[in-house]
Amino acid sequence: MLSGLQISSRVVALGPGRASLAYGRSAARKRKPGKLDRIFEKVCLELLGAVLGEGRTLHLNWSCFLNTRRSFSFANSDNPETSMNMMKTISRHPAARIFTFACTLFLLPTVLVAQEETPTHKRVSYGPEERQWLNLYLPSGEKPTPVFIYAHHNGSTADDVKSSWANPTLAGGTAIVSWESIAKVNGMSDFQKCAADAKLMFAWVKKNAATYNWNSEKIIIGGQSRGSFVSWQLAHSHDKSIVGIYMGQALPGKSFSERLLDPITKNAPPIFLAYRKEPGVVGDNHDPAHGLKVLEKYKELGIGDSAELVHSLSDTKNSEVMQFLPKFVRSVAK
Secondary structure, eight states: OOOTTTSSEEEEEEETEEEEEEOOOOTTSSOOOOHHHHHHHHHHHHHHHHHOOOOEEEEEEETTTTTTTEEEEETTTTTTOEEEEEEEEESSSHHHHHHHHHHHHHHHHHHHHBBBBOOOOEEEEESSSSEEEEEOOOOOOSSOOEEEEEEOOOTTTOOOOOOHHHHHHHHOOOEEEEOSSSSSSOHHHHHHHHHHHHHHHHHHHHHHHTTEEEEEEEEEEEEEEEHHHHHHHHHHOOOOEEEEEESSSSSSSHHHHOOOOOOOOTOOOEEEEEEOTTTOSOOSOHHHHHHHHHHHHHHTTOOGGGEEEEEOGSSOOOOOOOOHHHHHHHHHHO
Protein backbone atom coordinates (compact mmCIF):
# COMPACT_ATOMS: atom_id res chain seq x y z
CA MET A 1 0.00 0.00 0.00
CA LEU A 2 0.98 3.60 -0.26
CA SER A 3 2.76 5.56 2.42
CA GLY A 4 1.69 9.02 3.43
CA LEU A 5 -2.03 8.27 3.54
CA GLN A 6 -2.36 8.10 7.32
CA ILE A 7 -4.66 11.11 7.55
CA SER A 8 -6.87 10.18 4.65
CA SER A 9 -10.51 9.47 5.32
CA ARG A 10 -10.55 6.59 2.92
CA VAL A 11 -8.29 4.71 0.57
CA VAL A 12 -9.64 3.24 -2.63
CA ALA A 13 -7.82 0.26 -4.12
CA LEU A 14 -8.66 -0.73 -7.66
CA GLY A 15 -7.66 -4.28 -8.51
CA PRO A 16 -7.96 -6.40 -11.65
CA GLY A 17 -11.30 -5.60 -13.23
CA ARG A 18 -12.94 -4.46 -10.01
CA ALA A 19 -12.81 -1.81 -7.31
CA SER A 20 -12.84 -2.16 -3.55
CA LEU A 21 -13.24 0.44 -0.82
CA ALA A 22 -11.49 0.57 2.54
CA TYR A 23 -12.21 3.13 5.24
CA GLY A 24 -9.57 4.68 7.45
CA ARG A 25 -9.86 7.11 10.32
CA SER A 26 -9.09 10.81 10.42
CA ALA A 27 -9.10 13.37 13.19
CA ALA A 28 -10.80 15.75 10.79
CA ARG A 29 -13.64 13.36 10.02
CA LYS A 30 -16.94 15.11 10.58
CA ARG A 31 -19.59 12.65 9.52
CA LYS A 32 -20.25 9.19 8.13
CA PRO A 33 -20.76 8.86 4.39
CA GLY A 34 -24.38 9.18 3.37
CA LYS A 35 -26.39 7.29 0.77
CA LEU A 36 -25.61 9.82 -1.96
CA ASP A 37 -21.90 9.57 -1.12
CA ARG A 38 -21.94 5.81 -1.54
CA ILE A 39 -23.90 5.90 -4.80
CA PHE A 40 -21.52 8.45 -6.26
CA GLU A 41 -18.48 6.51 -5.07
CA LYS A 42 -19.79 3.30 -6.62
CA VAL A 43 -20.24 4.98 -10.00
CA CYS A 44 -16.71 6.45 -9.91
CA LEU A 45 -15.15 3.20 -8.74
CA GLU A 46 -16.84 1.09 -11.39
CA LEU A 47 -15.84 3.59 -14.06
CA LEU A 48 -12.21 3.61 -12.94
CA GLY A 49 -12.15 -0.17 -12.57
CA ALA A 50 -13.50 -0.64 -16.08
CA VAL A 51 -10.94 1.72 -17.57
CA LEU A 52 -8.03 0.21 -15.66
CA GLY A 53 -8.96 -3.28 -16.80
CA GLU A 54 -7.28 -6.56 -16.01
CA GLY A 55 -4.01 -6.71 -14.14
CA ARG A 56 -3.61 -3.07 -13.10
CA THR A 57 -3.74 -1.49 -9.69
CA LEU A 58 -4.36 2.09 -8.72
CA HIS A 59 -4.56 3.63 -5.27
CA LEU A 60 -6.44 6.81 -4.52
CA ASN A 61 -6.38 9.00 -1.46
CA TRP A 62 -10.01 9.97 -1.85
CA SER A 63 -11.21 11.93 1.17
CA CYS A 64 -13.06 14.60 -0.72
CA PHE A 65 -16.49 13.25 0.25
CA LEU A 66 -16.12 13.70 3.98
CA ASN A 67 -14.49 17.00 4.87
CA THR A 68 -14.73 20.57 3.70
CA ARG A 69 -10.98 20.76 3.22
CA ARG A 70 -9.14 17.67 2.11
CA SER A 71 -6.68 16.14 -0.32
CA PHE A 72 -7.34 14.50 -3.64
CA SER A 73 -4.49 12.43 -4.98
CA PHE A 74 -3.59 9.65 -7.35
CA ALA A 75 -0.59 7.40 -7.01
CA ASN A 76 0.92 4.50 -8.89
CA SER A 77 1.55 1.70 -6.40
CA ASP A 78 4.43 0.35 -8.49
CA ASN A 79 6.17 3.66 -8.88
CA PRO A 80 5.48 6.18 -6.09
CA GLU A 81 7.68 8.74 -7.81
CA THR A 82 4.98 9.24 -10.40
CA SER A 83 2.34 10.05 -7.79
CA MET A 84 0.18 13.09 -8.44
CA ASN A 85 -1.26 15.23 -5.68
CA MET A 86 -3.95 17.83 -5.99
CA MET A 87 -5.13 19.91 -3.02
CA LYS A 88 -8.56 21.44 -3.31
CA THR A 89 -11.08 23.11 -1.05
CA ILE A 90 -14.36 21.36 -1.73
CA SER A 91 -17.72 22.02 -0.13
CA ARG A 92 -20.49 19.50 0.48
CA HIS A 93 -22.56 21.05 -2.26
CA PRO A 94 -23.54 18.62 -5.07
CA ALA A 95 -21.50 20.71 -7.50
CA ALA A 96 -18.38 19.61 -5.61
CA ARG A 97 -19.12 16.01 -6.47
CA ILE A 98 -19.38 16.92 -10.14
CA PHE A 99 -16.06 18.71 -9.87
CA THR A 100 -14.46 15.64 -8.26
CA PHE A 101 -15.88 13.37 -10.94
CA ALA A 102 -14.47 15.64 -13.66
CA CYS A 103 -11.05 15.65 -11.95
CA THR A 104 -11.12 11.85 -11.85
CA LEU A 105 -11.68 11.64 -15.61
CA PHE A 106 -9.14 14.37 -16.33
CA LEU A 107 -6.30 12.89 -14.27
CA LEU A 108 -6.84 9.22 -15.03
CA PRO A 109 -4.96 9.15 -18.39
CA THR A 110 -1.90 10.68 -16.71
CA VAL A 111 -2.01 8.04 -14.00
CA LEU A 112 -2.30 5.22 -16.50
CA VAL A 113 0.82 6.39 -18.33
CA ALA A 114 2.85 5.31 -15.31
CA GLN A 115 1.29 1.83 -15.00
CA GLU A 116 3.59 -1.11 -15.67
CA GLU A 117 2.34 -3.84 -17.96
CA THR A 118 2.06 -7.34 -16.44
CA PRO A 119 4.34 -9.84 -18.25
CA THR A 120 2.96 -13.03 -19.76
CA HIS A 121 6.11 -14.79 -18.53
CA LYS A 122 8.18 -13.14 -15.81
CA ARG A 123 11.88 -13.40 -14.96
CA VAL A 124 12.84 -15.99 -17.55
CA SER A 125 16.57 -16.77 -17.55
CA TYR A 126 18.50 -16.39 -20.77
CA GLY A 127 21.92 -17.10 -19.23
CA PRO A 128 23.64 -18.57 -16.16
CA GLU A 129 24.17 -15.28 -14.31
CA GLU A 130 21.58 -13.91 -11.87
CA ARG A 131 21.38 -10.65 -13.80
CA GLN A 132 20.53 -12.42 -17.07
CA TRP A 133 16.74 -12.54 -17.11
CA LEU A 134 13.92 -11.17 -19.22
CA ASN A 135 10.17 -10.59 -19.22
CA LEU A 136 7.98 -11.74 -22.08
CA TYR A 137 4.82 -9.94 -23.21
CA LEU A 138 2.88 -11.97 -25.74
CA PRO A 139 -0.01 -10.84 -27.96
CA SER A 140 -2.96 -13.07 -28.77
CA GLY A 141 -3.31 -14.86 -32.08
CA GLU A 142 -2.03 -17.94 -33.84
CA LYS A 143 0.17 -16.30 -36.47
CA PRO A 144 3.88 -15.92 -35.57
CA THR A 145 4.45 -12.35 -34.39
CA PRO A 146 7.23 -9.80 -34.81
CA VAL A 147 9.36 -9.25 -31.70
CA PHE A 148 10.42 -5.96 -30.14
CA ILE A 149 13.49 -6.44 -27.92
CA TYR A 150 13.57 -3.67 -25.34
CA ALA A 151 16.34 -2.42 -23.02
CA HIS A 152 15.37 -0.07 -20.18
CA HIS A 153 16.95 3.21 -19.10
CA ASN A 154 19.66 3.51 -16.43
CA GLY A 155 18.67 2.71 -12.86
CA SER A 156 15.40 1.04 -13.85
CA THR A 157 14.80 -2.68 -14.47
CA ALA A 158 13.34 -4.86 -17.19
CA ASP A 159 10.05 -4.71 -15.27
CA ASP A 160 9.71 -1.09 -16.40
CA VAL A 161 7.49 -1.61 -19.44
CA LYS A 162 4.73 0.97 -19.43
CA SER A 163 1.21 -0.01 -20.40
CA SER A 164 0.84 3.27 -22.30
CA TRP A 165 3.03 1.95 -25.12
CA ALA A 166 3.01 -1.79 -24.44
CA ASN A 167 -0.76 -2.17 -24.81
CA PRO A 168 -1.01 -0.73 -28.35
CA THR A 169 2.13 -2.64 -29.35
CA LEU A 170 0.65 -5.95 -28.18
CA ALA A 171 -2.74 -5.08 -29.68
CA GLY A 172 -0.98 -4.58 -33.01
CA GLY A 173 0.33 -8.15 -32.86
CA THR A 174 3.92 -7.55 -31.75
CA ALA A 175 5.55 -9.40 -28.86
CA ILE A 176 7.83 -7.58 -26.41
CA VAL A 177 10.97 -8.99 -24.81
CA SER A 178 12.29 -6.74 -22.03
CA TRP A 179 15.75 -7.92 -21.00
CA GLU A 180 17.97 -7.32 -18.01
CA SER A 181 21.72 -7.14 -17.58
CA ILE A 182 23.52 -4.63 -15.37
CA ALA A 183 20.64 -2.35 -14.39
CA LYS A 184 22.79 0.74 -13.88
CA VAL A 185 25.77 1.04 -16.16
CA ASN A 186 28.81 2.82 -14.74
CA GLY A 187 31.80 2.80 -17.04
CA MET A 188 33.15 0.80 -19.96
CA SER A 189 33.41 -2.49 -18.07
CA ASP A 190 29.67 -2.51 -17.34
CA PHE A 191 28.92 -1.51 -20.92
CA GLN A 192 30.97 -4.38 -22.31
CA LYS A 193 29.20 -6.89 -20.07
CA CYS A 194 25.83 -5.55 -21.19
CA ALA A 195 26.81 -5.73 -24.85
CA ALA A 196 27.90 -9.35 -24.36
CA ASP A 197 24.64 -10.10 -22.54
CA ALA A 198 22.74 -8.57 -25.45
CA LYS A 199 24.27 -11.10 -27.85
CA LEU A 200 23.47 -13.96 -25.48
CA MET A 201 19.91 -12.74 -25.04
CA PHE A 202 19.45 -12.36 -28.81
CA ALA A 203 20.61 -15.94 -29.37
CA TRP A 204 18.10 -17.10 -26.73
CA VAL A 205 15.26 -15.22 -28.45
CA LYS A 206 16.01 -16.81 -31.82
CA LYS A 207 16.40 -20.27 -30.30
CA ASN A 208 13.07 -20.03 -28.48
CA ALA A 209 11.09 -18.28 -31.22
CA ALA A 210 8.95 -21.32 -32.02
CA THR A 211 8.12 -21.87 -28.34
CA TYR A 212 6.61 -18.41 -28.01
CA ASN A 213 5.21 -18.13 -31.53
CA TRP A 214 7.63 -15.42 -32.67
CA ASN A 215 8.67 -14.65 -36.22
CA SER A 216 12.44 -14.93 -35.88
CA GLU A 217 12.92 -13.07 -39.15
CA LYS A 218 11.12 -9.93 -37.95
CA ILE A 219 12.96 -8.57 -34.93
CA ILE A 220 13.10 -4.91 -33.86
CA ILE A 221 15.85 -3.79 -31.47
CA GLY A 222 15.24 -0.87 -29.13
CA GLY A 223 15.53 0.79 -25.76
CA GLN A 224 15.68 4.05 -23.87
CA SER A 225 18.75 6.04 -22.83
CA ARG A 226 21.07 3.37 -21.30
CA GLY A 227 19.10 0.86 -23.32
CA SER A 228 20.15 2.50 -26.58
CA PHE A 229 23.85 2.14 -25.69
CA VAL A 230 23.72 -1.48 -24.52
CA SER A 231 21.69 -2.42 -27.62
CA TRP A 232 23.67 -0.42 -30.17
CA GLN A 233 26.18 -3.11 -31.18
CA LEU A 234 23.42 -5.70 -31.48
CA ALA A 235 21.23 -3.35 -33.51
CA HIS A 236 24.09 -2.85 -36.00
CA SER A 237 25.35 -6.44 -36.04
CA HIS A 238 24.15 -6.87 -39.67
CA ASP A 239 21.91 -9.77 -38.70
CA LYS A 240 19.27 -10.05 -41.44
CA SER A 241 16.53 -10.89 -38.94
CA ILE A 242 16.79 -7.37 -37.47
CA VAL A 243 14.34 -5.35 -39.55
CA GLY A 244 14.25 -2.14 -37.50
CA ILE A 245 15.68 -0.07 -34.65
CA TYR A 246 13.50 2.04 -32.35
CA MET A 247 15.09 4.08 -29.55
CA GLY A 248 13.98 6.83 -27.18
CA GLN A 249 16.31 9.39 -25.59
CA ALA A 250 19.08 7.64 -27.53
CA LEU A 251 22.86 7.93 -27.06
CA PRO A 252 22.83 10.38 -24.14
CA GLY A 253 25.50 12.40 -22.40
CA LYS A 254 29.27 12.29 -22.58
CA SER A 255 29.18 8.61 -23.51
CA PHE A 256 28.28 9.60 -27.06
CA SER A 257 31.11 9.24 -29.55
CA GLU A 258 31.37 9.60 -33.30
CA ARG A 259 32.73 6.03 -33.30
CA LEU A 260 29.17 4.83 -32.64
CA LEU A 261 28.43 5.82 -36.23
CA ASP A 262 31.06 3.46 -37.67
CA PRO A 263 28.92 0.26 -37.64
CA ILE A 264 26.21 1.99 -39.71
CA THR A 265 26.39 0.76 -43.30
CA LYS A 266 24.21 0.89 -46.42
CA ASN A 267 22.54 -2.28 -45.18
CA ALA A 268 21.56 -0.75 -41.82
CA PRO A 269 17.94 -1.39 -40.83
CA PRO A 270 15.43 1.47 -40.68
CA ILE A 271 15.75 3.52 -37.50
CA PHE A 272 13.38 5.73 -35.51
CA LEU A 273 14.64 8.03 -32.73
CA ALA A 274 12.42 10.00 -30.33
CA TYR A 275 13.40 12.72 -27.83
CA ARG A 276 11.58 14.85 -25.29
CA LYS A 277 13.74 17.97 -25.63
CA GLU A 278 14.99 20.13 -28.47
CA PRO A 279 18.47 19.87 -30.06
CA GLY A 280 21.14 21.73 -28.10
CA VAL A 281 19.18 21.46 -24.85
CA VAL A 282 21.03 22.64 -21.75
CA GLY A 283 20.82 20.64 -18.52
CA ASP A 284 19.62 17.41 -20.14
CA ASN A 285 21.94 14.60 -21.27
CA HIS A 286 19.46 13.40 -23.86
CA ASP A 287 20.36 15.80 -26.64
CA PRO A 288 18.65 15.08 -29.99
CA ALA A 289 21.80 16.45 -31.61
CA HIS A 290 23.34 13.01 -31.10
CA GLY A 291 20.46 11.39 -32.94
CA LEU A 292 20.74 13.93 -35.73
CA LYS A 293 24.30 12.74 -36.33
CA VAL A 294 22.90 9.26 -36.88
CA LEU A 295 20.45 10.66 -39.44
CA GLU A 296 23.31 12.47 -41.19
CA LYS A 297 25.21 9.18 -41.47
CA TYR A 298 22.17 7.48 -42.99
CA LYS A 299 21.86 10.34 -45.50
CA GLU A 300 25.57 10.13 -46.41
CA LEU A 301 25.08 6.45 -47.18
CA GLY A 302 22.10 7.20 -49.41
CA ILE A 303 19.57 5.58 -47.05
CA GLY A 304 18.22 8.75 -45.47
CA ASP A 305 14.63 7.74 -46.25
CA SER A 306 14.88 4.91 -43.71
CA ALA A 307 15.87 7.15 -40.79
CA GLU A 308 13.50 9.35 -38.81
CA LEU A 309 13.79 11.49 -35.69
CA VAL A 310 11.23 13.41 -33.64
CA HIS A 311 12.08 15.79 -30.80
CA SER A 312 10.53 18.35 -28.44
CA LEU A 313 7.84 15.88 -27.31
CA SER A 314 7.77 17.63 -23.93
CA ASP A 315 6.08 20.53 -25.71
CA THR A 316 3.22 18.30 -26.84
CA LYS A 317 0.32 16.64 -25.04
CA ASN A 318 2.13 13.28 -25.07
CA SER A 319 5.81 13.20 -24.13
CA GLU A 320 6.10 9.39 -24.18
CA VAL A 321 9.06 8.58 -26.44
CA MET A 322 7.78 5.05 -27.14
CA GLN A 323 4.41 6.18 -28.50
CA PHE A 324 5.38 5.75 -32.17
CA LEU A 325 6.53 2.15 -31.80
CA PRO A 326 3.35 0.40 -33.06
CA LYS A 327 3.32 2.47 -36.25
CA PHE A 328 7.04 1.91 -36.79
CA VAL A 329 6.68 -1.86 -36.38
CA ARG A 330 3.90 -1.91 -38.96
CA SER A 331 6.16 -0.12 -41.42
CA VAL A 332 9.17 -2.45 -41.05
CA ALA A 333 7.60 -5.83 -40.25
CA LYS A 334 5.04 -6.10 -43.03
